Amino acid sequence: MPVKQESKTAAHQQLIEHSRLPVITRTEQTAPQRQWCGTTLWAVIVPIPLKLPVCESYDKAAFYGKDIDGVESPLLYSSQKIDSDFYACGPFMFLAPLMHSYQGNALCGSFR
Template identity: 50%
Template sequence: MKSIAVIVAMLLSLTGCVGATVVLPHKDTYPTAAHRILRLKNITPVISTTQKSTEPHQWCGVTLWAVILPIPLQLPVCDVYSEEGYGADVNGQQVLLQRTEQNISSPMYACGPFMFMGNVLHYYEGNAICGILR
């Protein structure tokens, strides 16, 4: 019981937060109007050709935060790109059917005694001790 009280006292006396920033790619696909028309007519859209942008790799991984000291554990291995997929519409003409984008997101996961102040930010999700800053 005594050790739990000591740990709680130590946690309450911390002045910073401990957490991690996680940088990972996420892919979003946006169908066009021609794609939606094919789906409404119960025709499976077939992508016959694609055009992908040539963008360099970006840094991704994890950065650990111990109070204010960042410890990066990242490598330039994540692809960031945009891609357009073309296929036949209901008339058999080649049109743009979908756009795909892969971007980097970096939420910060943190815990500490002052996380209750995160509720001031509109992009904070969590409680008074731990949460996510998106």
């Protein structure tokens, strides 16, 4: 599943130290990229691994107003990425090496 990460810049820390509320004036976000996410469907007692295109990855920057030189200060950087690989085990995993991103054996492996 996707994991969101957020980091505050030095400009953000300075505003907090001076008891100012950081106000975001503009945000920039890269074009979202769709990535494959994994889930497991349990049919009776046999797990069937599925991959569904439901996750997006992106990078985003939030900016504070312009300074004396007319340059905006970045306050926050955030990103959303897929944290881990898709792991699967099952009776038909011997077919998985047909996919170029598979690493593993005939019973269990991961897709990158």
